[in-house]
Amino acid sequence: MKWGDFYGPHFVNRLRRGVKRHLSRPHRFICFTDDTRGLDQEVEALPLPEIELAEGMDDTRWQKMALFKKDLAGLSGTALYLDLDQVIVGDLEPFFTFPGKFRILRDAELFRAKPLRWVNPARRALLNSVGNSSVFRYEIGAHSHILDAYLADPDGAVRDYGISQRFQSAQLARSDDLHYWPKGWCVSFKNQCVPRHLLSFFKDPALPEGARIVCFAGQPKMEDVFSGNGGRWYRRIGDVEWLRRAWQMPENDSHD
Structure with a gap:
């Protein structure tokens, strides 16, 4: 999904x-978007599905709730949803063959464990259960109860869940x-690829074994990384040519 001007068409095309x-x-x-300019011909651009958002929520990720419509632009079958700010680095076939009705990335796996969360076990359990909606697979139309629950009280959903x-x-x-x-199919660039703290001044970022998708949760964002900005004084980015090649591959590049 792409709306607004935060992500240019090159994010869609490279993904x-x-x-x-x-x-x-x-x-x-398929890209649901409000602006088709600059998209490759192989991108099947469709209008953003309409959804009634809570007041003041017109430009947030709540727009994703529309993906759970019973009738989503006449589509059917299995879909793998991907956020735009990700780099594909490995075989995606297992994302379609791994068993289960619904599969999603566990949000906590993209972040380093915070010791103080042990003080509040209930909150720790809650945060550990949240799925990160940047990578999920589902059957189109089979989970409309998610959208129904949201539409029943959009303001309450935003108030209670944020x-x-x-x-x-x-x-x-x-x-x-x-x-x-x-675990390990989807990795955070800053937390799983960049050596921790001052070690980053001695070792360059590397792709963990078995990783298939590199995500950019939090800061720095992908384009910050490519410009060498680590977002913290203690985080050196170093050589990321392997990531740049995977992201900026030419149209006619074939699988190695």
Whole structure:
């Protein structure tokens, strides 16, 4: 999904090329957007699905709730949803063959453990259960109860959950559909690729074994990384040519 002007069309195009390189099965690459300018011809651009958002929430991730419509632009079948600010670095086929009705990235796996969370076990358990909605697989139209629950009280959903992925996770848990990807398939660039703290001044970022998607949760963002900005004085970015190649691959590049 792409709306507004925060992400340019090159984010869509490069993600599409990464998917094409790493997914051999026949597939459609669909982008729901309010602006089709600059998109590759192989991107199937569709209008953003309409949804009634809570007051003041017109430009937030709650727009993603529309993906759970019973009738989503006449589409059907299995869909793998991907946020735009990610780099595909490995085979995507397992994301379609791994068993389960619904699979999502566990949010806590993208962040380093905070020792003080042991003080509040209930909050720790809650945060550990949240699915990160940047990478999830589902059957289109099969989870409309998530959208129905949101539309029943949009203001209450925002008030009680703050962000859409917490609300989404709560609804999935209630239907016993909240299940996660194997650990390590999706990795945080800053937390799993960059050596920790001052070690980053002696070692360059590296891709963990088994990683398939590199995510940019929090700061720094992808374009900050490519400019060498680590977001903290103690975080040196170093050589990320392997990441740059995976992100900026040419249109005619083939799988190694």
